[in-house]
Amino acid sequence: MISQFFVLSQRGDHIVFRDYRGEVPKGSAEIFFRKVKFWNDDEAEEAPPVFNVDGVNYIHVKVAGLFFVVTTMVNVSPSLLLELLQRIARVTKDYLGVLNEDSLRKNFILVYELLDEVIDFGYPQTTSTEVLKSYIFNEPIMVDAGRLPPLGPAAMFMQGTKRMPGTAITKSVVATEPGGKKREEIFVDIIERISVTFSSSGYILTSEIDGTIQMKSYLTGNPEIRLALNEDLSIGRTGSSTYDYRSSSGGGAVILDDCNFHESVHLDSFDIDRTLHLIPPDGEFAVMNYRITQEFKPPFRVTALIEEAGPSRAEVLLKIRADFSANVTANTIIVQMPVPSYTMRASFELEAGAVGQTTDFKEGSRRIEWNLKKIIGGSEHTLRAKLTFSQESHGNLTKEAGPVNMNFTIPMYNTSKLQVRYLQIAKKSKTYNPYRWVRYVTQANSYVARL
């Protein structure tokens, strides 16, 4: 099983190091770091998450800019170790509120205490924050969450909208708050990451939604919760053709290709009324993950054109149309387009009266970048760019440029129409009325328009 667990900073410093079996030769952390840093003699190429050096197997994930690594000498399940590493990161974050080098160093004793309960002799024992609470005695020391890069999908609520109390995501699940009493609240986030590929003619080639219902409970006494989803929700495509997007019903029912649930979820009545029953454990966890390839309306239409404009010049036209209602606003939009490698200069022309838009030509990675602070539903934006080349083009501009990639976040918008009809908390008393936050967000995963 696991021989060692360690956390390294981006510079390769040991932050946490625990040896469970004493069978791996000394210096494994250094060997690992060197290997990852110079994979294939090429700093740009990322090392795969699982590899073997001199008989030692290294399995790692990168979370919040840190390397979480385990080593093992035997033929174990790497997916188990990768899941475990993610889970350790999550549990640590539940405890510390924020996960970074600083918080880990400040809380190293707590972290070691956690690790002793999470892994015994290399065998994962439990990663449930709820269960761990009864065995962990150290109190977390809070670090200033102020300007820290947020972690996890729910962190997006920190930016942009002011609807949510921003501190919630950086609040420790276990620490008692300065005021003494804990605020009773529960967060349910429906997070959808969408992938769409448009062909050069604007036709949708592939589209997919990866959704998660994420929950973070700060309720005392672990009351039972009922979470009701769309009544007409169905699971599993019947017609097995993935290629046909017109067959599935355009508006009504939500059809999931596949889904899975957290182990605390009881599905007794799910088949009847699409209601999930659960007693949420403390800490952040995914109640349900789902995947949809059913046709959906992409939130943005992207059109990109590149045309020759003289012997060593070209013109690029990028157009985005927001196909959602005007009371929804997308934020932090980035549009990127690789341009031919012999591009020397790019000059940009924004639309008249553009606000909160910036443009850039990244010479190193030879692409143009267009940033928009926000886009209101129904609006349309265009960008013109003039490119100057160092040589004449081969007459194949569309092959040498693109595809256009787009990144965005749309709060309070969900693409799949999957909804939480209600969130019911078993009442302990008449006055018990905890805060309930149900939040939707759609994020771009791989949103690509080809030229």
Add this chain to the structure above:
Amino acid sequence: MSGHDSKYFSTTKKGEIPELKEELNSQYKDKRKDAVKKVIAAMTVGKDVSSLFTDVVNCMQTENLELKKLVYLYLINYAKSQPDLAILAVNTFVKDSQDPNPLIRALAVRTMGCIRVDKITEYLCDPLQRCLKDDDPYVRKTAAICVAKLYDINAELVEDRGFLEALKDLISDNNPMVVANAVAALAEIQDSSARPIFEITSHTLSKLLTALNECTEWGQVFILDSLSRYKAADAREAENIVERVTPRLQHANCAVVLSAVKIILLQMELITSTDVVRNLCKKMAPPLVTLLSAEPEIQYVALRNINLIVQKRPTILAHEIKVFFCKYNDPIYVKMEKLEIMIKLASDRNIDQVLLEFKEYATEVDVDFVRKAVRAIGRCAIKLERAAERCISVLLELIKIKVNYVVQEAIIVIKDIFRRYPNTYESIIATLCESLDTLDEPEAKASMIWIIGEYAERIDNADELLESFLETFPEEPALVQLQLLTATVKLFLKKPTEGPQQMIQAVLNNATVETDNPDLRDRAYIYWRLLSTDPEAAKDVVLAEKPVISDDSNQLDSSLLDDLLANISTLSSVYHKPPEAFVSRVKTAPRADDEEFADTAETGYSESPSQGVDGASPSSSTGTSSHVPVKQPAAGAPAAPAPMPDLLGDLMGMDNSIVPVDEPTKPSGPPLPVLLPSTTGQGLQISAQLVRCDGQIFYDISFDNGTQAVLDGFMIQFNKNTFGIAAGGPLQVPPLQPGASARTLLPMVVFQNISPGAPNSLLQVAVKNNQQPVWYFNDKIPMHVFFGEDGKMERASFLEAWKSLPDDNEFSKEFTASVISSIDATIEHLAASNVFFIAKRKNANKDVLYMSAKIPRGIPFLIELTAAVGVPGVKCAVKTPNKEMVALFFEAMESLLK
């Protein structure tokens, strides 16, 4: 607790340890706790705080769990280096294991198991016995793992005290967490034992299946992985197991899903009903696809597994090819794997879509990915005959973009397409030729030249094209040279006109006279002879029809594939290698059959290694025959004039390396071969040889003073040699009275002054003293002194290494004078010289022994000895990456086997 933990890191003033000591003994609890924290902080940054052991252990007797845990953490870390002090803690451990608080009981057993000190283990047994039967499941689950810990330290103790039975009882525990840990512990113990310990019966099967539904996700993986060893009795039982396992496919934890997939795939082999199988395939597809929504790291593992699954059961994901299309933000390692699977799933039905994707990828930024995408198009062309034409037109489109590496990659795959569909697509050659002068990678060049040669008769200016390459012939890499040679011959045979005739002359001349590459030279000579004796025969040979190649996208052979499929969800399925190839942990030596092997290794070490070397050495150092006691004199004065000034210069110039010392050393061992006879040495006789002792190389040298004077101030110097052997210290010889002799072991170092050129065993030595001129003599380096103690290979890695070395790295030699009179004695004898026995087999009346040895810089020798016992003649075959050393190696082996 107050403040920040990190403040504990900041006390680095002088006198830190005494300060901590004082605080640890403070009467205030909080102060003590703080002090322990500081100690732990120091420990984690690598400071040595072991001197505080007793003070820390004194803090152990506390009701405060937080403090107790800290002390335990410290104990685990230092018990190994302070075993005697660790005993101090035993009483508290034993007491804690009976504490009313279950947390403390569990903590005590858990920690005791982590302290790998024999004395502690004895005391662990009783508490462990109690805890395995504890009322609290938390204690029982901790105790279950503790049995595995104890087994790792002292397997016998575990078996004697009946812990294995207790562990088996826990499989029926009512707490699923306890069951899971018991299963994990038993599985590990089974892994390190050759005896059947943990066998799943139909009874345990049902217990495990029940626990499966209730335990944590991690426990589910332990249980599923153990279940995967169970062989169902019949199709009914297999179906039953599958039915119970299938719900696990819905789990959010990818490890659970993959382990469940593994069991289903294994049991499916037994299921006969095609309906059931089809249904299962249908059920597995969505969860497998869902794995690709996880983090990229997990996607990678899933993709490597899916790669295997689709090779065995292509139908499962036949309709899901779209999910393997690369996303913009996929890391490169995910993209590469997706490409592989896309090729495997490509069919006549979806090829258009797939080609559209590949074409897109081929214009992306990452060069490796682009190359792979281009190659993928070629592989699809080879795989799908009906789509070949479409694939080729995509390749041509890509060539037109004129991106250098795309063009080169395309030419490489087009060559393969030509070999798959001969005489079909030659019309595109003209387009390929346009890019001729942009090719700069050997493989692309070689491919292009192959195409020109193969189709010389259809390319009007084939001779001009080839000629343009010929100008740079001497500078080209071997790969290109070989292709050029063959292509020119083909051209000549197809168009025996004047131009090609001149070209072939030039090439053959170049390839025979002006090259030192033996492959090239040999091939050129063969062509030359063929052409000069029988040009018709040459045509038959060179222009013979080539076998049509096939698609290589299902590259794993079926037995390896089955092996890997049985290991789905493990590292093995990610590396696509069987576990033996990378897991080095060996099963604890079981009885009977392996005993012989264990013995040899053991005795080989315990006997004085130098003895074995000594016994063998006289022959090796004299070189010719074993009974000649005197080495031939070094031809009067210095034998080789060339190295002499070098030697002298070294001797005089580098004073620091020849240190005169007058300390006496004790002579020992059998007589040494004489290298400088007294007749040559004006009365001084020097005998010496290289020996290996305790992993170190020494020059065993002795001086006999036959002169009338006292000789002192001995110094020694070695000339440059193949292994760069040099003196690792001063020569320690006392002043020698007339008639006296002295013998010493001079430690040697290697890789100090390496002589360039082909390896040889010559060792030139210069010795001087204050009374005589400098003496030069030659010695021979017996290679076996370099055979390292680490030369032993595992059976599996031996096989792997043997297979991986090409056949022209294999050499063999017959030692006609050697006789093996007893296999065991030979093994023992060779082991003493670090030639390690791996396996043996019988072949007719002969015994075949497989052995390994390793010389510094990790160069292995894989040895096969074939001999009939008692009959003179031993055949020695060897494979090694370093061909140059083979001659020396045979010399050494022959001398060892004398």
